[in-house]
Amino acid sequence: MATVLPTPNKRQRTAVAEQARNQQDVDTIPSNLGSVRIHFFDQSTGKPTGAPVAVPVADATVKNLELLLNTLQGNDVNERIPYRFTFGADGQAVDIVNDIYRAILKPGLRTTEDTLSLQYTPQAIFRVRAVSRCSASIPGHGEAILTTSFSSSSSSRMVTGSGDSTARIFDTDTGTPLHTLKGHTSWVLVACWSPDDTTIATGSMDNTVRLWDPRTGEPLGQPLKGHTKWVNSLAWEPYHLRRNSTSRLASSSKDATVRIWDTISKRIDLVLTGHKSSVSCVRWGGTGTIYTSSHDKTIKLWDSVKGTLISTLSSHAHWVNHLALSTDLVLRTAYHDHAGHIPSTDEGKTAKARERFEKSATINNRITERLVTASDDFTIYLWEPPSPSPISSSTTTTIKPLARLLGHQKQVNHVTFSPDGAYIASSSFDNAVKLWNARDGKFITTLRGHVGAVYMSCFSPDSRLLVSCSKDTTLKVWDVRTGKLKEDLPGHRDEVYAVDWSPDGRMVGSGGKDKAVRVWRH
Numbered sequence: 211m212a213t214v215l216p217t218p219n220k221r222q223r224t225a226v227a228e229q230a231r232n233q234q235d236v237d238t239i240p241s242n243l244g245s246v247r248i249h250f251f252d253q254s255t256g257k258p259t260g261a262p263v264a265v266p267v268a269d270a271t272v273k274n275l276e277l278l279l280n281t282l283q284g285n286d287v288n289e290r291i292p293y294r295f296t297f298g299a300d301g302q303a304v305d306i307v308n309d310i311y312r313a314i315l316k317p318g319l320r321t322t323e324d325t326l327s328l329q330y331t332p333q334a335i336f337r338v339r340a341v342s343r344c345s346a347s348i349p350g351h352g353e354a355i356l357t358t359s360f361s362s363s364s365s366s367r368m369v370t371g372s373g374d375s376t377a378r379i380f381d382t383d384t385g386t387p388l389h390t391l392k393g394h395t396s397w398v399l400v401a402c403w404s405p406d407d408t409t410i411a412t413g414s415m416d417n418t419v420r421l422w423d424p425r426t427g428e429p430l431g432q433p434l435k436g437h438t439k440w441v442n443s444l445a446w447e448p449y450h451l452r453r454n455s456t457s458r459l460a461s462s463s464k465d466a467t468v469r470i471w472d473t474i475s476k477r478i479d480l481v482l483t484g485h486k487s488s489v490s491c492v493r494w495g496g497t498g499t500i501y502t503s504s505h506d507k508t509i510k511l512w513d514s515v516k517g518t519l520i521s522t523l524s525s526h527a528h529w530v531n532h533l534a535l536s537t538d539l540v541l542r543t544a545y546h547d548h549a550g551h552i553p554s555t556d557e558g559k560t561a562k563a564r565e566r567f568e569k570s571a572t573i574n575n576r577i578t579e580r581l582v583t584a585s586d587d588f589t590i591y592l593w594e595p596p597s598p599s600p601i602s603s604s605t606t607t608t609i610k611p612l613a614r615l616l617g618h619q620k621q622v623n624h625v626t627f628s629p630d631g632a633y634i635a636s637s638s639f640d641n642a643v644k645l646w647n648a649r650d651g652k653f654i655t656t657l658r659g660h661v662g663a664v665y666m667s668c669f670s671p672d673s674r675l676l677v678s679c680s681k682d683t684t685l686k687v688w689d690v691r692t693g694k695l696k697e698d699l700p701g702h703r704d705e706v707y708a709v710d711w712s713p714d715g716r717m718v719g720s721g722g723k724d725k726a727v728r729v730w731r732h
Contacts, residue, residue, distance in 0.1 A: 239311045243267040246310060246322045250279055253296070253329040254572045259283060262325050270310035279330060292333040294632065296649075297326060303649050307691075333630065336548050338670040338715035340687045340696045341677070341730040345717075346385025347701070348727040350378055355721025357400050358708040363407045363546045365712030367424060368719045370727055371398030377412045379424055382717055382729045389427025393420055399441060404457060405449040405544035405563070409473065411459055413441030419461050421473055431476045439464035445494040447514070449544035450564035455556070458514075460500055462489035468502050470514070480517035484510055491533050495579050496541050496567040499595065503530035509583055511595055511609075521595065521609050528587035532624050536580040536648065539629040539671065540570040543713045548671065570631065580612075580648065582634050584622035590615035590636050592651040613651025617644055624666040628673040633690060635676055637664040643678050645693065655693035659686050665707055671715045679706035685720055685730070701728055 218226070248270070249262040260282040265274070272295060280290045295306040297314055306313045306328070314320050353373030360382075361367040367388070371377045377391040377398050396415035403410055409430065410422040418433040419441055440463065447458040457473045468482040468489055487505035494500050499520065500512040509523040509530055535541070545553060545562040553559045571577045581593040591611040620640040627634055627648055634646040643657040643664055662681030669676050675696060676688045683704055687697040704723035711718050718730040 239268050239309065241268055243311070243315070244322055246270060246315070247325040249325055249327050250282065251327055251329050253331045253574070256574045267311055267315065267322060272306055272308060275306070275328070293330045294333055295328045295330050297328055303647070331630065331632070333673070336672060336715070338672045338675060339732040340675055341699070341718045342697050342732055343730065344699070344701045344728050345731045346382065346729040348380055348385055348387060348729070349725065350387045350727070351376070351725045354707065354723045354725060355727060356397065356707055358710050358719050358721045358727070359402050360710050360712040360717070360719060361407055361424070362403045362405055362543050362713060365714050365717040369401045369403065369410050369424070370721050371401040371412055373397045375414070377401050377410070377422070379410070379427060380727060382719065385729060391422050391427055393429055393433065394418065396440070400444050402444050402446065404446050405542060406559070407546070409457070411444050411446070413444050413461055415440040417441065417463070419444065419459070419471065434471050434476060436469050436478050437461065437463040437465050437467065442489060443491045445492045447494055448496045448541045448563070448567065450496070450560050450567060451498055452560070460492050460494055462492040462502055464488040466504070468492055468500070470517070482512050482517060484519055490529070490531055493533060493535050493538070494541070495535055496537050496571060497577065497579055501533055501535070501581060503533045503583055505529040509533060523593060523609055525591050525611055526583065526585040526587055526589065528585050530583050530585050531622065533581060533583045534626045536627045536631040537567060537571050538627060539713065540566045546713065548714060580627070580631070582625045582627065584625040584636060586621045588618045588620060588622065590622055590625060590646070592634070592648070615646050615651050615653070617653055617656070618642070623664070626667060626669060628669045628690070629671055630673040632673065635667045635669065637667045637678060639663040643667050643676070643688070645690065657688045657693060659695050659698070660684070666709060668709055668711045670711050671713055677709055677711060677718050679709040679720055679722070681705045685709060685718070699730060
C-alpha cells in the first residue's frame with residue numbers, strides 16, 4: 211500500500227505559494243534593447259562622478275552599477291563600497307531596487323534614447339546580522355520596564371528604567387546586573403546616556419531629573435528640581451555643540467515646559483515656555499535647534515543659545531505623541547563609530563563628532579536635518595526646517611510640511627528614521643508598522659505580523675533591518691528592503707514596552723510588563 215503524505219501545514223503552503231509567485235515574477239529583460247547612457251551624481255554634493263557611460267540594458271543591474279561606480283571612483287577591489295541608486299523623475303525619486311529596466315524603462319519614465327542621471331548614496335560598509343535568539347533573560351526589576359537604552363560607545367552596557375522607581379545598568383556580555391540606581395520616588399519614565407558615555411540621565415514621575423555615574427552607579431550630585439509634573443523625555447546637547455566643556459541636558463514635562471540644565475553646575479540654564487499642554491517629546495538637533503512636541507497639537511522649534519522661539523508647526527489635529535530627527539543616531543553616538551577609533555584629545559573628539567554629523571546631514575551640499583512627527587490623529591508629518599539664521603526674537607517663521615503620511619487606522623505611537631536617512635518607520639496601535647520614503651514621504655510597505663498594538667520600533671545601525679515590539683509579547687525583526695519578516699522573537703511573558711538596537715549592531719535589548727530584561731543576539 212502506498213504511503214499517504216501528510217497534509218502540508220500552513221507554513222509549508224505559504225512557502226510553496228511564495229516560491230510560485232517569485233517564479234512568476236522573474237521577468238527576463240529583453241535582449242534587443244541595446245544600451246542606455248548613465249551619468250552618476252553624488253546625492254550629498256550634487257557633483258557628477260565621471261562622464262556618462264553607455265551600459266547594456268540587459269546588464270544594468272544594481273550589482274553591476276555598483277561595480278561600475280566603484281571603478282569610476284578608482285576604489286580598490288577589496289574596498290568596494292555598496293551604494294543605493296535613485297532616479298529623479300517628475301519631482302519624485304524612484305529607487306532602483308533590481309535593475310534599470312524594471313525601475314525606469316518598463317514603466318515608461320525614460321527611454322534608451324535618454325541619458326539617465328542616477329543619484330547615489332553609500333550604504334553602511336558593515337552588515338548587521340539579524341538577532342535570532344535570546345542570549346540572556348535578566349530579572350531584578352520589581353515592576354514593568356518602561357525604557358531601555360544601550361551605551362553610546364558599545365553594546366556591553368545597557369540601562370533600563372522601571373515602574374519600581376529604579377534604573378538599572380546591565381552587563382549584556384555576561385547577562386548580569388551591574389548597578390541599581392536608587393533615588394527616584396516614582397516610576398522612571400526615561401533613561402539615556404550622554405554622547406560621550408560618561409553620564410546617565412533619568413527622568414521620573416517624581417518630577418525630577420537625576421544624573422548618574424555609569425561606572426560606579428552613584429548619583430552625581432542632587433536631583434535636578436524645577437518641573438512641577440512628571441518628566442516625559444530627555445535630550446542631551448550634541449557633543450560638537452558643547453562650549454567651554456559644559457554639558458547641557460533638555461527635559462520636557464507634563465507641566466508644559468522644557469528646561470535646559472547645566473549638568474556641571476546642576477542649575478537651570480533656560481526654561482522654554484510656550485506650550486499649553488504636556489510636552490511629550492524633546493530632541494536637540496545638530497544645528498543647535500531644540501524640537502519639542504506637545505499635547506497642544508503643535509511642534510515648536512527653539513534656539514538653544516538664547517532660548518527664543520524660532521517657529522511653531524501646527525498641522526496635527528490631535529496630540530503629538532513623538533518626534534524623530536534624521537540625524538538621531540550620529541548625535542547619540544557622537545565620535546564613536548563602528549570601527550572603534552576614538553580620538554585622544556577633546557578637540558579631536560569634537561571635530562570627529564562634527565564631521566560625522568555633517569556627513570550624515572548633508573544633502574545637495576546643504577546641511578538638512580529632517581523632522582518627522584506622529585500623532586493621535588492617525589497621521590504623520592514630514593518636515594524640513596530651514597537651517598538656523600539670525601532671526602530676531604520677536605518674529606517666527608512659518609514652515610509647511612513636506613508631506614502628510616496617511617495610512618494608519620489608529621493612533622501613531624512612535625516614529626523613527628533609519629540611520630542613513632532613507633526610511634521612516636512608524637508604529638501604531640493598529641497592530642502595524644509602516645515604512646515610508648524619508649525623502650518625499652511616499653508610502654513603501656506595511657509590515658504585518660503583530661496581533662497587538664505596536665509600541666515602538668528601532669532600525670539596525672546599517673539601516674537594513676528593523677525590530678519592533680508589541681503588546682502581543684513578541685519582538686519581530688524585519689528586512690527593510692523586502693518588507694518581509696526576518697525573525698520572530700517570542701520569549702517575553704507579557705507586553706513589550708521598550709526596545710533598543712545597540713549602536714554597534716551586535717545586540718537588541720528589550721523590556722516590558724514581565725519585569726525581565728532580555729538581550730537578543732545573532
